[in-house]
Amino acid sequence: MRRDSVRLGVLAVVAMLAAACGDAGKPVDPAPIGSVQPPQPAHVGGADPSKGGGGTADTSCDPKASLSPNGVGLTGFSAASTMGKIKQRGKLVAGVDQTNFLFGFRNPTTGNLEGFDIDMVKQVAKAIFGSDEGRVQYRAIPSSQRENVLKDHQVDIVVRTFSITCDRKKRLGFSSVYYVAGQRILVDGNSQVKQLSDLSGKRVCATATSTSLTKIATDPSKPVPVSVDNWSDCLVMLQQGQVDAVSTDDVILAGMAAQDPTLKIVGDRFTEENYGIAVPIENDDMVRYVNAVLEGVRNGPWQASYKQWLGSRLPEASPPQATYQ
Known part of the structure; x- marks a missing residue:
């Protein structure tokens, strides 16, 4: 009897489900959908005075004037110097961009970082490590972190379309100008x-x-x-x-x-942006050394890099002349 009761109960449930499936009833209208806005990138905001913006209004210095490389050799630096410590570590740590096509971007085919700024990093590494330009540990950073990674000594240099301003020079060391944009x-x-x-x-x-x-x-x-x-x-x-x-x-x-x-x-250019290689403010020896590297870069490698990355998209250009204090 008990087994028959269970069987009858199951049949009753199946019958109810079949009846429900057979009578769909009136369809329910889906929730109305308005216009769908595409998602925004993370951290979208407006102007934030507390973060600064390069301090372009500060005219208390000549932003283009850097420390002279006179007497600085590309080899023979002491083990106690900033360059000596980098060489002993075996890697130059560089803060760069990986999203700026032509200047600092990741090649989707090879996965390598490429561009004009990347070429400048390689020139510094080549000088420190004796022609071995591959001894670089790249750290891809957003624009907003360029100062912080230097202050916290997470990188040795930042080469990331970084405009030199008097305000920034109060907190960072800068090389001579290696590129002028607008x-x-x-x-x-x-x-x-x-x-x-x-x-x-x-x-x-x-x-x-x-x-x-x-x-x-x-x-x-x-x-x-x-x-x-x-x-x-x-x-x-x-x-x-x-x-x-x-x-x-x-x-x-x-x-x-x-x-x-x-x-x-x-439109025409309405500002002048002088790019420099930035280092922690206390590393004057590194500023002078980078300036010595850039003196050599201006005599050939600069033009080759410009032709490769920018020559077909921007007018002809020459490397900017250095100004020293």
């Missing part, structure tokens, strides 16, 4: 924007703590600054229509335009 504007190919003043009230992207963001935030035309961690984030936001323009150094914009031919660079 801020311009990147917009959609159909945009009518010609200059920064055309972007009044419009969202313009730059990286946090950059001199570019400072210029956007303080321009009389009052564009709306949008800050991100990396320049690649700006490119994505422009492609998705989340900002109206990207404004930064022309060499960075040239890399973005090369990646996306539907975009265009407009």
Whole structure:
């Protein structure tokens, strides 16, 4: 009897399920879906005065003047020097970009870091280790961390489209200028924007703590600054229509335009950005040594690197002459 009861109970459940499947009833309307906004990159913000932006208004020094390399040899440095300690360690630790096409980016085919800035790092390593330019430990860092990794001695040098300013020189040591860039504007190919003043009230992207963001935030035309961690984030936001323009150094914009031919660079340069190799502020010997390396770079390797990475996208250029204190 008990077994029959169980069988009847199972049959009753099956019958109920069959009845439910046979009578679907009125379909339930799904929840209404509005317009879906594409996700934004992490840490999107505006101008943050507490973070600074390169201190472009500070004119208390000649930002281009660096320590003289006179008397500095590329070999024969002491074991107690900054270079000697790096050589004993066996690796030069360099803070670089891996998202800036043409200057510092990871080749998707080989996985190697390449670009104009990477070539500068290799020249310093080549001098320290006797032609072995491969003795580099690269540390990919966002723009906002360029100062911190030096202050915390996590890297020996930062070579990352780093503009020299008087404000930054109060906290870091800088080499002589190895590249001169200028801020311009990147917009959609159909945009009518010609200059920064055309972007009044419009969202313009730059990286946090950059001199570019400072210029956007303080321009009389009052564009709306949008800050991100990396320049690649700006490119994505422009492609998705989340900002109206990207404004930064022309060499960075040239890399973005090369990646996306539907975009265009407009307007003349409205700033001068002098790139330097940065080191911890107490390492004067390293500043002088890097300047000695750059003296040699200006006599051949600079032009070869420029031709490889930038020659087909920017006008002809020559290495900037060094200024020493």
